[in-house]
Amino acid sequence: MKKQRLYIAYAAAVISATALVSSCSKILDLEPHNSTFTSAYFTSESDAKTALSGAYSILRNILIRDNSWHKYGDIVSGELSIDGSKDNGNFNISNGEFIGLNVGGNNWNWQQYYQLLQQINLIINKAPGIPDTKFASIDTKRHVIGEAYFLRAFTYFYMSRIWGDVPLKLQPDLDVSTARNIARSPADSVWKQCLSDLETAKQNLDFGYDADGGERAVRANKGSAFALQAHILAWKHDYAGCAEAANTVITQGGYVLQDAVNYMKVFIGKTNEGIFEINISDAQSEGLSLQNNPGFGVTMRMPFIDGKDPIEWPVSTNFVNRLYKDTANDIRFKSFFYESQSDKGQIIKFSNIAYADGAAKKDGRLSNNLIIFRLADIMLLRAEALHALGKDGDAIILLNKVRNRAGIGDYQATDDLGTTILEERLRELYYEGHAYYDLVRTKKISDYNEHFTSAQFMNGAPTGGWLWPVDPAMFKDDYTLVQTPYWRGKL
Template sequence: MKKQRLYIAYAAAVISASALVSSCSKILDLEPHNSTFTSAYFTSESDAKTALSGAYSILRNIMIRDNSWHKYGDIVSGELSIDGGRDNGNFNISNGEFIGLNVGSGNWNWQQYYQLLQQVNLIINKVPGIPDTKFGSVDTKRHVIGEAYFLRAFTYFYMSRIWGDVPLKLQPDLDVSTAKNIPRSPADSVWKQCLADLESAKPNLDFGYDADEGERAVRANKGSAFALQAHILAWKHDYAGCAEAANTVITQGGYALQSAGDYMKVFIGKTYEGIFEININDAQSEGLSLQNNPGFGVTMKSPFIDGKDGIEWPVNTNFVNMLYGKDSTTDIRYKNFFFASQGAEGQIIKFSNIAYADGAAKKDARLSNNLIIFRLADIMLLRAEALHALGQDGDAITLLNKVRERAGISDYDAVNDLGTSILEERLRELYFEGHAYYDLVRTKELPNYNEQFGSDQFQNGAPTGGWLWPVDPAMFKDDYTLTQTPYWRGKL
């Protein structure tokens, strides 16, 4: 029998909640079950909750592993001037060199995503069959189902922006011995399925977090589903649909821009601006150890991380000056996002909520900022982009100005092109939040902002190649259904 590829998530792959999930008594803190393949499982509310806990745990591990959220979403945008002496692999990646001796194959491998999808598919397949009477409230049951559909849509959309076409697997493998390899599905089909999943998620989810404010943003709700829908439709250039979905988030979600005075609380997490986040909270024994995960200190050094002298990922001073230059004296983002940005080792400090597990010794630094996926300012600017594309510039400018006013800079003056102004406001507002690369790809502006990314690679690869990542050749062993990303064929 051929060795099956890891579209199958073996029970052992569902990683321990003690390492990945908060210690509080919430759904995200429940230990993932270690035997989800048995017929005896999925019979109670506890089974459903622990399965969902396992899904969130795997997602968290994916997003923080080797800085993947920032690696895929920021490194190639031009925001950074990576020190090749300290981080040669990511220096190459920042120039669009997705292959080579210094670029690890882990960047090309999607197996962990299919572990998450196996877990989510089990929830979607099994939880509806658990009798309602096994739940304290039927709302709990529908929320679990809705969050599972959201997580599947998010995972496939995230993967499609990295690799384009990906295998679309919608059923769990209940018997490992009968699991089959499947080919890559066209990205359009993947997005269609993501949107269908969100339509399944929405009626099962609610706006707000009335039951437990401690779950704000770190569990998906109806606002998260509409925010993801807006992003998918913007990616597809369906701007009418994007504008509508974004408007639902803005007008019905119960979200609010954080005040200028408390702006940096957004990046600690769980504010009313947050829509979907990955929980990383030292107060809940969840902070990321910078000693065991040194990559998470790549944008900072002393005085923000005690005793750290070097910096792997300095800011790109030219990029910063292009975006903030004339407003640098008033823009609260320039003041709060950067430290010594005009030097060779300028730091990005928007995620600098550092705690020390060993107290005054300060040898065990912990990062305690949530990983922000979607927030209100992002959705407001995404709607502004959509409205501009639809010719509704007045409404677009109103949204743009709300974000600018919070930042302490003047309203849009109509001197610059509105589309460019909205794009650059996103680059300013969402600096190092995992969006810049995708924004520049979506708007076809990448080579204009990252001059090191060859325009030939970007243009010649469009729409299925040069800006997408290759697939790990190791995954081709015994799986003859896989094909390489077109641009990278013959290059690995």
């Protein structure tokens, strides 16, 4: 059994759909069933939809575990001034120290992603074979398949930005006795597969949502697929392709920028600006418990979390002051931060807190969706691509739409346009899991995080220290694995 260590997976399909979509508890950790069981299970629309709900649930657990989305995407950007006496491990990470006594090996371990990929690969492998007559409509079947391909592309792209080369597993292990480990595939090959998966996803998905909007943004659609494609192509510096994909989102997706008055609703979720989000709703008993998971309140304290005095992740005053110049008018400066000029400055854009115990206020629940892609992000990504293509006039139009919504006025031609677009992304998407990747992609990480040396970054080389090491514990039973080049001999 040891050689199958990497692919011991969640069998989420055997759990009720209700448990998968409404509970914060972990999914049962079961071993994969053999092919006879799997074939018997995937026989109906209910089976396919339950399995898909399982995939979303596993993804949700991965991205919120230990604040993973923000840990990988924000901590190392320089946005935060983490208190080392209260969170020593993440303090080290914020300084570009991805290894060391206080940096847990859970940050290096990708096994949970392959538990998710096992679930997704099962859907991709089995859902097409379910007879069309078993579905209420063929569109339902198409959407299940399309969403599975989107989720696989998203998972692999997310992993590749953390570790670079990763094992590319495209088939489910239907029988654990035949499971095998495979070597890390080059990142270019991973991205190629992601883009191929997105083509299949787009063929099966549609723009828009049902009239009631209950699944708005929290279920992937064609707009989500084009948004992910734009991000992958920007990462590859294929700016022509990025600009085209982003334009499709902007012109065909039906998304609109939230008006300035209701701007903060974006971060609660399911607005017309949202493209893809992870659902975290107190109204659906999904609100993240601040009592049982105190890490979810790391950027806040009183008066936003009743009775909480310490703040583990205060905002970096220097970073804020560098970015936000028009503090009198910028609604983001007013809405994102509280006491940002102190050593206890808070990031409050995700501060939709409800108390399950009412007036006692001892059982706080964070009820903001985890925002993955939204329209402002894609507009600024297209502006970046257009600038790289020499189409500055078109880039400025998009840039100004985001700036005007924020209340800071048009771009001034005396400023460097490339830097302005980058810093507009840093302002607009502050603490949304994008900053580190934007700074790596544009080779600016050492300019904004003074602790992240250019020697470690290696000018953005694929083998640089901006990538994370692989957990040495995974090497024990997998002789195909090799360590991320920069970290060889350092663990």
